Amino acid sequence: MAKDCSFDVVSDVDMQEVDNAINQTVKEINQRFDFRGSKAEIKQEEDVIKLVADSDYKLQSIIDILHAKAVKRGISLKCFEYGKIEAGSHGTVRQIVTIKKGISKEKAKDVIAALKDSKLKVQAQIMDDQVRVSGKDKDELQKAIMKLKQSDFNIDLQFINFRS
Numbered sequence: 658m659a660k661d662c663s664f665d666v667v668s669d670v671d672m673q674e675v676d677n678a679i680n681q682t683v684k685e686i687n688q689r690f691d692f693r694g695s696k697a698e699i700k701q702e703e704d705v706i707k708l709v710a711d712s713d714y715k716l717q718s719i720i721d722i723l724h725a726k727a728v729k730r731g732i733s734l735k736c737f738e739y740g741k742i743e744a745g746s747h748g749t750v751r752q753i754v755t756i757k758k759g760i761s762k763e764k765a766k767d768v769i770a771a772l773k774d775s776k777l778k779v780q781a782q783i784m785d786d787q788v789r790v791s792g793k794d795k796d797e798l799q800k801a802i803m804k805l806k807q808s809d810f811n812i813d814l815q816f817i818n819f820r821s
Contacts, residue, residue, distance in 0.1 A: 663791035664819040666811045668760045670736045678726040704756040733813035759786030775804045
């Protein structure tokens with residue numbers, strides 16, 4: 658009798674690396690000549706990053722620096738969800754960036770649908786903010802991982818707890 662193999666599909670973000678990327682961004686903003694004397698700040702509160710700058714152009718520069726630092730630290734840019742740019746006090750602009758963690762129910766249903774469409778002999782089920790994929794054959798699970806890596810769900814996926 659063959660036993661089932663399984664793995665979990667998750668979307669997780671290393672918050673320590675996010676904190677490091679933000680600290681490096683602050684350091685670079687303080688050192689750059691084009692930000693001297695301007696109001697530019699970046700703050701993190703739990704899963705939210707608040708950006709403030711003098712203009713849209715400087716706000717975009719802060720975002721570009723944050724992206725560069727995040728990529729260097731192995732953070733996927735898909736985990737950042739940008740709010741709309743709002744006018745702040747004293748002629749500044751601000752933007753809220755939310756850090757997406759976990760797989761929402763809608764995205765989990767998309768993952769399961771992609772696995773069903775692939776006609777692989779695996780079962781998938783939603784478990785809180787992750788998806789458990791199980792099957793009798795390890796090769797089928799490897800094919801399922803490859804299928805999910807090729808698909809774009811607009812979230813960063815990791816595959817953990819591979820059990821055989």
